[in-house]
Amino acid sequence: MKALVIDDSRAMRRIVSGILGGFGFETLEAGDGQQALDVLAEEPEVDLACIDWNMPVMDGLEFVSAVRAQRHRRGMTLMMVTTESEQSQIVKALAAGAHEYLIKPFTPDAMRGKLELLGLVEGKDLT
């Protein structure tokens, strides 16, 4: 499984990549939505994108909309991973086509729970 971690904070990219690596993902990184689209153009087989909301150049919501407009990327799972926690924003992201939404800060266990919901890792008792 391959995951693309999109966040303008290098430290956060490293944390998210580390957690995903622990669940067996090979990870790629991008610092904003546009960079992420560039990475995807080179790497067609990405299963999951973990997307920060606030980034320069192209933000996470714009990235989600751009990917959703690409018919051949329908199989890619999109999860917002962001500090944005207003209900209206979560609704907006889901409406734009995000499949899941994980609010920072989160534990590796919470990430695992979301990946289980998305069918990307095997089910395990969360408790």
Place this chain on the structure above:
Amino acid sequence: MSLAADTFTFVSDLVRRRSAIQLEPGKEYLVESRLLPLARSLGMTGDTAVDDYVRRLRASADQTQYEQVVEALTTNETSWFRDATPFAALSSQVLPELIGRRGSLGAVRIWSAACSTGQEPYSIAMMMADASGTQQLAGSIIATDLSAEVLDRAREGRYSQLEINRGLPAPMMVRHFSREGTMWRVSDTLRRMVTFARHNLLDPPPPGGPFDIIFLRNVLIYFDLETKRSILARIRRHLREDGYLVLGATETTVSIDPTWERVGVGKASFYRHGGGGS
């Protein structure tokens, strides 16, 4: 930090007498981690904090504090839609089947036993609410626990960001919860669906039965074989003839009471009254 042997013996004995839950040797870490906050709340610190706390408890014989100890050791943190498979089986097969027999979803009665802080009954409620359209489902679910403290939290229905992240799909979160500061609160509709009550599994089942589905997940593991048998016998009397018992993912009735019939529904296993049932 290690617990004194007589501290563990006293605490495990107290918990067994009050709740029938067995704390086997090897669970010292559990006693230590659960009682440390109580010890700290009384200003006890250092490596012997829990031993000091239990020594004072024994000297005082304070019943309220005894209850707190039992509660601290019998409380479990749970996640939303824990194990996922029973919920998928419920919504795709079990509930439609029961609705067919009972006439409506509103007539289906569910008991969530050992419900802890409410994630299980609210998960069931979310699933039912999403399946019900505009139907009124108030009071469909009875949820019980031994601990008054967790029941207060469950009734309140307020969860931290960390708690809400555990297994709850984002679309359900926005549909059934609202933000209150840094917390998320279960909707009034869901809260009206669940009636919380304090209940010891060794006592007769709570009012509201007989039940169509009883959730008894990840709780039998705490009891000895004889107590497990006795709990299952009580449960059986309050489960409708065509009802379903739901156990934890790693649990089974096989070695406890083979008269239950295991039924595979999708990837989940449920249990029903077998031919030899009373």
